[in-house]
Structure formats: structure tokens, C-alpha cells
Amino acid sequence: MEHEKFLKEALKLAKRGEGLVSPNPLVGALVVKGKQVIGRGWHQAYGLAHAEVEALKQAGAKAKGATLYVTLEPCCHYGKTPPCVQAIVDAGIKEVICCLQDPNPLVNGKGFEFLEKKGIKVRKGYLEKEATRLNEAYLIAVKHRRPYIILKWAMSLDGKIATCAGDSCWITTEETRHWVRSFRFTCDAILVGVNTIIRDDPFLDYQLPRFQTRRSLLERKRYTKVILDTRLQTPCCARIFSHSASRVIIFTSHLAPEEKVRQFTQANCSVFKVSSDREFLNLEEVCKYLWSEKIAIVLVEGGQKVLSCFWEKRLVDRVMIFVGNKFIAGTHSLSPLSVPDRENLNPAPFLEELSVKRFGDDLLIEGYPCFPE
Secondary structure: OHHHHHHHHHHHHHHHHOOOOOOOOOOEEEEEEOOEEEEEEEOOOOOOOOHHHHHHHHHHHHHOOOEEEEEEOOOOOOOOOOOHHHHHHHHOOOEEEEEEOOOOOOOOOHHHHHHHHOOOEEEEOOOHHHHHHHOHHHHHHHHHOOOEEEEEEEEOOOOOOEOOOOOOOOOOOHHHHHHHHHHHOOOOEEEEEHHHHHHHOOOOOOOOOOOOOOHHHHOOOOOEEEEEOOOOOOOOOOHHHOOOOOEEEEEEOOOOOHHHHHHHHHOOOEEEEOOEEOOEEOHHHHHHHHHHOOOOEEEEEEOHHHHHHHHHOOOOOEEEEEEOOOOOOOOOOEOOOOOOOOOOOOOOOEEEEEEEEEEOOEEEEEEEEEOOO
16 A cells, blocks of 8 residues: 555654664654655654654645655654644644554644644554554553563573573674674663673673764763662772763662762762662662663663563563573573472463574574463
8 A cells, every 4th residue: 555655664764763762752754745755754863853843844845735654643742842743733734644643641642633623634553563563662661651671691502691600701603792782772771780790891882883873863872781789799990881971870779888889979870779678679669760760771681680580570571582502501500590490381481473583603582571370
């Protein structure tokens, strides 16, 4: 169908905002007149003009009487920018064709209603599955009022993430690790436990995407490094602090020495205390705080204790498992998840919509967790 053809192009445009628009959704828009595209736009970065406004600006006066194709319901409230619905009305658009209704309580059908009251025809529900997948992180974050959480780990062919001594460098190849660094750019935050900081002393930085070259946009990238550290054992000289453009947040507990808290505060690092049960921090409080800071996509990279805590709390929306072409073996080698033993195989958690990609000799197994009751 012609409508789907234009919306497919709008969905491709929307992806250009990956890594820069969160906590806003990825949105693309086309202004079409006489089967000809006269304006294209996408939401380029958080705080900048929305896709509809960009497309209308490009179309100019020709937008009068045209059709607007957009991947998500236009906003109808003042936020970082004015409401898009008013810009659509002012431009003289006669019809809006859209994929999805925006579940944000500030919108949620109100944008469509406003347009219809102004005499603009609204049609929706095209390519709904594709549009939902594109903005799955935004949709889940808005629904649950917490970040969209991705659990990621690398393991050997026999399912081990480290040797008995904790050595995990390197299970996968440089090609795979390069891809992971690029993927980090699409996230708002990366989260690890203090043991990973002490053992590996990682930078946890991202790789700039090849498609994005505009410095003015890249400077808007919001990226936070998060450490879970019950006793505040993170070394002040850890390499995670070396990139000044990245914010660092440490979540700790009442067990943290106040003197150490002050040291980190002076070192331009935010430290927040949450409740804890023995050595385990309250992840619901962690997620609630991150959401309040407009952090909507979190990549959890481990180690075993952190991954296991998120898994047990079922605070996981997507799983990425990288399998390196190695055997580690050993009774005391570490598995990715250390959770209570189960006596029966069924019903066991599994991944839905399973997919497999290959990076040289490594594999990426990806899917959405399903926890049977």
C-alpha cells in the first residue's frame, strides 16, 4: 500500500535519532503532496524540534493541503518544545496518517482528538508491529515508569562468563567487542557491579556510530555510568571516571563510610544511598531514581551477582548473550546467573522472538524473557 510505503520511510528516518532522543521516542515524519515527498524530518536529539516540525519546516508553504505521515501520535503538550499538533494545524495539513498512539499520559489519544476537532482527518494503526518494535524501549519505560532494561553478557560455548579465578578477558573477539561499544551509544546508561570495577577496571565508554557525524548532535549525547556498590569500595582512581563527558552514579547503602561518600561527591560523582537486604541493593529504588533522572534505557553488563539480582527480580526486558568460540570448563567457573537451584526443568524461563547473529566466530543470541508462573 502507498501509505505503508511512506510510513516505512518514516520509520527509517526515526532510527537516525537512536542514542540521542531518549527519554523521548524515536519519531520520523514525511509531508506528502500529490504522491511526492515535499518534507522529511525526524527527532534528532532530546530537546530539539520533533519530527513533524522538522518535516513541516522543510515543506514550507507547500504543506498546505498535504498529508502528514508520522510514526507516533503528535504531541499536544508543552515540554522541551511547543506542541506539534498546533504546528500541524498552522501548516494547513489536511490529513494525518500514523502508526501508533502515544501511551504517554500527557498525550494518549489527545493529540489525535485535537487534530480531528480542527477538521484534520486522522488515520492510524498502519505498520503497528514495526512501529512498536522500533519504540519498544520508550513504550515499556512509559508503561512501567522505569528504565527499559537490557541484560547483556558474554560467555563461552559451555556457558561460563569467567574462570574460577574471575578471568574473563577476552571471551569474545575484538570484532564483537567493537560492536558492543557501538551498541552502548544507543543506551542512556551502562550498569555494572563494584566487583567488575575492581577486577577489570573498565572504561565502559561507547563508540560513536558511523552514520552520525554531526558534532552539534553528538555533543547532546547523554550517557551515564552506574555502579552498584553496597559498601562503597569503588576506587577513586578507577578508569570509569576518566571521561568527563560521562556522568557517574554510584548506588550504595547505609554500610558506606560517610568519608568515602564525601570523597566521591568532591570528585564530580553522584552517590545515592538506597535500602538494602544484606549485600543486595534495592533495585526497584535504583530504577525509580534512574527514571526520575530521565534515564530510559539501561544496559546491564554484570557481573554475575548484578545480572542474577535483576533476573530474580524480573527487572529485565531484553537479553543479549554473546557466545565466544571457547571452552572454559571447570566446576568452579562462573555462570552468568547464580540463582536458586530448580528441581524441575518445566516451567523454566525462556526467550521469546529468539534471534541469532554472527560476528566472525562469535554468536549473539537475543530475545525477550518470558517467566512462566
